Amino acid sequence: MEYNLRDLEKWNEKIEVEARKLGLNYYPQEFDVVGFNEMIGYEAYVGMPSKYPHWSYGKSYEKTKTLYSLNLTGLPYEMVINSNPCLAYLMKDNTLMLQILTMAHVYGHNDFFKNNRLFREGTNADRTLEMFKLDSEIIRGYINDPSIGYEKVEKVLDAAHSVKYSIKRAIGVKEISDLEIKERRINDYKSSIENRDFLDMDKEVIPPIIDKIPLEPRDDVVGFIIEYGNLEEWEKNILRIVKRETEYFMPQIETKTMNEGWACYCHYNICKNLNLDQELFIEFIKRHNDVVSPIPGGLNPYYIGFKIFMDLEEKYGREKLFEVRALERDSSFIRKYLTRELCEELNLFQYGKRSFDFVVEEVADELGFESIRDNLAFSSGIGSIPHIRVIELNKRDYTLTLEHVFDGRELEISYAKETLKNLAKLWGYKVKLITKGRDSDEFILNCDEKLKVTITDSNKK
Known part of the structure; x- marks a missing residue:
């Protein structure tokens, strides 16, 4: 069916009426209709109309374009940016019905961006595009500075991109600084001395440790390198940029x-x-069923999320849905609301590797569904990314x-080695990573200043 921009505007007006009736609370919405080349470009640059240059974006563009030209992959129906106003891209080649469905889908994302607590606490939609x-x-x-240039900038970005998720893992929660921890320990020490009972006056009160860096393990590895690393100011600024842009995408993850x-x-x-x-x-x-259909051999987040929300509405009413979409994240959403009945309906099961074969370990029966649910919640979002922190x-x-x-999940050693090298490039000195194997034996990856990585048993330091 042929259509033009005026037709899309009329349908958008109808969609907004229904979105308000549904109870959605969203930012002002803007749409941009683009061709497939532009969509591939926006996809490579994570949807942003303005993004710093890096070879990885060009690689992503060429890969997607090649696969698309060979009909080996499709393109997203839309892309939505968490900003105020909310910006979304529509594919020019979509049919009229697909544009209608896509615009309605966008209003759902828009409402989620504005109201979910992770986005409200972790991002500032008013300044997204400007940032x-x-x-x-x-x-x-x-890059244009003769004293720096593209090659130096690229080296810092390469290293920064490989460790960008090693930042604070709790959205909206500020990490306590070493100064605050030091003051707390000193105050606790003074209080313990002043409040000793008369009979305990001879009892030794051990002074607190206040000269260790960091005083407590720190999740924000990138922030620690910025604070204590021997980097030039422009290098620290690049790390700050990569860090804050990663923080922007964390709620989406x-x-x-x-x-x-x-x-x-x-x-x-x-x-x-x-x-x-x-x-x-x-x-x-037909289009809706395509979007929410299960993926053979994989998990379709559209399908799982849609089925859980529909189940919640049937059991508790629509008001409950708005409460859930405002307060939860994937891990809590799945753990609380993925029931045994849904596990059975979704045909979920859990598999593991035994020797050289993969075997089914759990099915959605009375006991197995809990393991499936908990494992899915455990590995969702930031839980799918190894937790690395600074200890000394x-x-x-x-x-x-x-x-x-x-x-319980081992690091992929080949990736760990390369990531450790990139950390050492940023740090400028030796870096050690303590981890464990499947049998829970502890070992250490050591990277020296020449970026040579060796592995030692932690019991033989």
């Missing part, structure tokens, strides 16, 4: 299933009430010691 534009200008300035499930729930209910003619309605059902800075030789918080 990315400023970051791009700063890095382009370093933490709410992928919820966000997509909510958008599917919204487009489904909005489109049902648009009085579509028969031809459009049949295509709507040796003041004598400036060796930086990191710890992998072992949760």
Whole structure:
């Protein structure tokens, strides 16, 4: 069915009416209709109209374009930016019904961005586009600076990109500084001395440790390097840029299933009430089912999220949905609301590797569904990324010691070695990483100043 921009504007007005009836509370919405080349470009640059240059974005563009030209992959129907006003891109080649469904889907994302607590606490939608534009200008300035140049900037970005998720893992929670910890320990020490009982006056009160760096393990490895590393100011600024842009995307990582499930729930209910003619309605059902269909051998977050929201509405009513979309993240959403009945309906099971084969370990029966649910919640969002933290800075030789918080999942050693090299490039001195193997034996990856990595048994330091 042929359509033009005026047709899309009319449908958008109808969609907004239904979105308000549904109870959505969203930012002002803007749409930009683009061709497939532009969509591939926006996808490579994570949707941002302004982004600093780096070879990885060009690589992503060429890979996607090649696969698309060979009909080996499709392109997203839309891309949505968490900003105020909210900006979304629509594919020019979409059919009219697909544009209608996509616009309704976008209003679901828009509402989620504005109201979910992780986005409200972790991002500033009012300044999103300005932040990315400023970051791009700063890095382009370093590239054009004769005393720095592209090669030096690229080396810092390469290293920064490989460790960018080693930042604070709790969105909206400020890490306590060493100064605050020091003051707290000193006050506790003074209080313990002053409040000793008369009979305990001879009892020794051990002074607190206040000269260790950091005083307590620190999740924000990138921030620690910025604070204590021997970097030039422009290098620290690049790290700050990569860090704050990663922090912007953290809520999206933490709410992928919820966000997509909510958008599917919204487009489904909005489109049902648009009085579509028969031809459009049949295509709507086909498109919707394509989006929320299960993926053979994989997990479709659209499908899982949509089914959980629909189940919640049936059990508790629509008001409960708005409470859930405002307060939860994927890990809590799945742990609280993925029931045994849903596990069975979704045909979920858990598998593991035994010797050289993969075997089914759990099915959605009375006991198995809990293991499936908990494992899915445990590995969602930031839980899918290894937890690395700083535990000590040796003041004598400036060796930086990191710890992998072992949760039963081993590091992929080949990746760990390369990542450790990039950390050493940024740090400039020796870096050690303490981790564990499958049998829980502790070992250490050591990277020296020449970027040579060796592995030693931690019991043989």
